[in-house]
Amino acid sequence: VNNTLNVILTSTGTLRFVSNSNNPYRIFINGAAAFDMNGNTTQVRNYMPTGSYSIRVLHLSGYVFSPTDQ
Numbered sequence: 001v002n003n004t005l006n007v008i009l010t011s012t013g014t015l016r017f018v019s020n021s022n023n024p025y026r027i028f029i030n031g032a033a034a035f036d037m038n039g040n041t042t043q044v045r046n047y048m049p050t051g052s053y054s055i056r057v058l059h060l061s062g063y064v065f066s067p068t069d070q
Contacts, residue, residue, distance in 0.1 A: 010049060011049070011050040012046075012047045012048060012049055012050065013048055013049075013050050014044060014045065014047075014048065015029075015044070015045040015053070016042065016044050016045075017042065017044075017045075018042050019038070019039055019040060019041055019042070020040065021039050021040070021062075022039040022062065023039050023059060023060070023061060023062030023063070024036060024037065024038050024039055024060040024062070025037045025057050025058060025059055025060060025068075026058045027043070027055070027056070027058075028054075028056035028057075028058070029045075029053055029054070030053060030054050031054060031056075036060065039062075056069070056070070057069075057070050
């Protein structure tokens with residue numbers, strides 16, 4: 001009798017978003033809308049696989065001329 005056990009360890013991390021603005025923003029992770037963030041709040045995404053991420057922050061309201069889109 002052979003008993004076999006395969007274990008795959010994956011490294012994860014935490015993404016922490018902090019808003020110091022009074023205005024709401026939409027957060028995109030790797031091109032997909034992840035969540036909306038109210039002003040003066042913190043959002044945490046736990047257990048994210050380690051690696052590179054593309055983060056986009058879109059100003060939803062409260063801007064004067066044009067929204068922040070970074």
